[in-house]
Amino acid sequence: MHFHESDYCNVNRIPVSELADGQQLEQAFRAADKQLRVNRQGGKYILLKLADKTGVLAAMLWNADERTYDSFDRGDFIYCRGRTQIHNGALQIIVSDLERMDPSEVDLEEFDRYDAAKSEQLVGQLRENFAALQNESLRRLGDAFLADDDFVSRFCKAAAAVTNHHAYPGGLLKHTVDMMELAKLIAPRYPQLDADLLIFGAFLHDLGKIDELAADGEISYTDRGQMLGHIVIGVQMLAEKINQLGDADFPSELRLHLEHMIVSHHGILEYGSPKIPVTLEAVALHHIDNLDAKMSSYTSVIEADVSADGNWTNYNPSIGRKLWKKRD
Template sequence: MPRTLVTELTDGQSLDQSFRLADKQIRVNRQGGKYLLLKLADRSGTIVAMMWNADDSDYEKIRRGGYVHCVGRTQVHQGALQVILTAIDDLAETEVDPSDFDQFDAGAADQALATLRDMIENLHNVYLRGLGKAFLSDESFISKLRLGTAAVSNHHAYPGGLLRHTVDLMEVCQFLGPRYPGVDTELLMFGAFLHDLGKIEEISASGELSYTDRGQLVGHIVIGVQMLGDAIAAFEEDADEDFPNDLRLQLEHLIVSHHGQLEFGSPRLPATLEAIALHHIDNLDAKITSFTSLIESDLTNNENWTNYHPSIGRKLWKKQ
């Protein structure tokens, strides 16, 4: 029996099918009864599910990151579609079709990677071009970059999302940089390439998207600076010359300041024109992508406006 994708589910639809269990929690309601709060996933996206009157055995028999068979019904609650379950059981991997749950688009990743290689190879700055080749000649790095996610939630939160986000930013930098004479466009583009690379070590993109131990303890900004140092060492060994220290400092600053605010995790505020531009371009891409997702997933009957989203403090205009 064919599955219905998460993105194709509608209000009031009966469900009797498999999902990947992206997350699970057991909670207690005001009356003292226990219930399951779950996140179900397939290759198209995720949906929240709940099962009332649950007990510890219901929680323990299902595996986070594993597969489950669910029986229940969809309903709209506060403008969002969710699933109310009446039964849930663990499934073995042999009982599902992996293609129903694989979010990675190999073709899109290959195309994005080809675009990235082309932009790096066409840099005029010999040091940036050589440094880029040091990254791109590392097969272990490439395999992680192809699968990497830009986040656990919010924007580009899927395998391959980091590469898509990186290439999109580089293309925007390539377009905007020449509009501002004081901005070094190639430096800005390379900052876009570097800024989130640490996420390939910060977030595990296989199975359930989750933070690694290194990600929790160190974070992608510090990891990114470490990766830059390793790539510079590889460049110097291959080229048999020193990498310019001033250029290294500029690149390190682009990584450590790209969040734009100390309270948002940047160790330093943007202090160069390239760093200021990178922060705002990065924020623009993240916001447009996440807001687009909110519009596309909205289930209200209003043709013009989405439901009110407390996380952003507003409704969004849906008309195209």
């Protein structure tokens, strides 16, 4: 089987988000992931994640071999023949054959989830949030981050996760700004909170993901991310930026509070925080983070569900429940 550029261009490609049960497919996808597995009878098959800018679907290629598995890499574009079907309440693709494509054969606009205009708008919100800070040290530190063009470029394209929430290029920036907006709403309700500290903690808490995750191609962990994780990387990034300020007078207690919010924002040791929150700002930050992440991931579950029951999603084992999805 071989496909040429003209073959692809003549195909009316169906976006992942618009696929339905029982459709025959001959079109391009990006291989977000691939695994070679063995069934109970000893036969090999390839488990795939096929993606475009609108979403990701699981796929299977039965009766596979190492030659087919090795013919493409994660992040490559592949042309697939197959059909859609519902399995355990979720839509998937049964692939009959596939072939790696050259990037020149696809319309990259159909696969790039990065929205440059949206990112520019969010960076503008960041600048406004920093300008409104009363604490001069935090305001100068925020301006130093945004004056670093390399940092801003990587921040704009970073993902917040591989699979769970905001798992797309630009997702980290969206998650961060949304959390800062939540902090601005919540802080006035609790006068005992230092609003500037909470808002800046929201900015800092996940910055390490810029170096923990690689967002070019398909999202995956970097070597540094595997070895250190975003919490340690985030503390290092904060230290580097304070040092770049050349400000020997940056308040040591303020720095300590910022570091604590980074290391405790997962809330409990079992979720990867080396320390649990012990300041009011760190407690608030953890709950804001959890709220924004849960709303994003649960919304994704609802949007991806293909259950025949119009009111409820299928039972989702990762969250231990069905979700109500009916919208009037």
